[in-house]
Amino acid sequence: MVRSLWSGASGMKGQQIQVDTIANNLANVNTTGFKAQTAQFKTLLYQTLQAQSTNAQGETKPTSAQVGLGTRVASLNANFTQGAQLASDSKTALCMIGEGFFAVQDGEETHYTRNGNFTWAIDTDGSKILTTAEGYRVLDTTGNPIRLPATAGELGFGVNIDDGSISYKDAAGNIIQTGQSIARYQFTNRVGLDKIGENLYDQSAASGEPIPEWSTAGVITSQIAQGYLEGSNVNVADEMVNLIIAQRAYEMNSKAITTSDTMLEQANNLKR
Structure with a gap:
């Protein structure tokens, strides 16, 4: 009994x-x-x-x-199937299409997310940096924050993100390539990622090391669509x-x- x-x-x-x-x-x-x-x-x-x-x-x-x-x-x-693409009026709204993750910086720590609802913020030196709504800095393929010069227009106006590559228009209307590209990472086992809240993930022993899409052979590269957000699945x-x-x-x-x-x-x- x-x-x-x-x-x-x-x-x-x-x-x-x-x-x-x-x-x-x-x-x-x-x-x-x-x-x-x-x-x-x-x-x-x-x-x-x-x-x-x-x-x-x-x-x-x-x-x-x-x-x-x-x-x-x-x-x-977690079920990592692709969510629906939702149109957004924001030019910094980015939808990750594929298995990749954005990398964001929180102090000395790096987290990963599928939430591409970003915005431009003013850094201490007057330049513009791409951040999440919580203020975490979005990283490029070199591990540095996405940054624009102070002359790139008001809060990034005229900035274009073509599949992750950053460019902007100067005062004369010329398109200037910044040479930065938004980093995209994959994991051997996405289900093993540690969830820490705020739609952020940390790597773990179960997930394996982050795999950079731009420099790893045999990896199917994810696409980034500007003006869209990935909805919940x-x-x-x-x-x-x-x-x-x-x-x-x-x-x-x-x-x-x-x-x-x-x-x-x-x-x-x-x-x-």
Whole structure:
């Protein structure tokens, strides 16, 4: 009886995490570049109630009797399928098409993101730098921030980003190439990236080292579309169906606990 109580409790805990994951997906349905997550489950250890043996006639019993001890969450995996391209009026709105990630600088740390909702900001020396909405600097292929001279127009007006390459118009209307290109990185295992919030990811031992697309042979290069943003890949209909399934599973595990409690009560009443 006690085994069934713990198994039911483990199932309720697992389904609670499933509901939490689905709720987080639905909350970020309009978050630029957000990737939905799914909970993966695994069984706990099994107890052997009766091992393989022989019966009274010496015949071998082919199977043993084993019972499980419930379930637990094995991992929360992100789904990195491409989100929809959403048109934007911003000239610094960039949509990553492919498996690449933007690199942004936070102090001495480098993070990676699919959110291309960037803007121009004024640096301490008066030049213009490309940043995220949180102020993290977008990096180029040399690991330096994307920078424009102070004479490049008001807050980057007239700046063009052609598949990641930066150019602008000077006072005479001439197009000046800055020589900078937005960095694009890939990972051997994107699912292994560490999520740190603000739609940012950090490399981990599971994800492997970042792979620069511009200098690695055999890598399919991602494209950058100016004037577009990558929408969330959350499918609301699928999430609502999964939410109902998780709720029903939670109720069934709760019913298993209630049934076990009733059986224990009946067993105790037998002594009276």
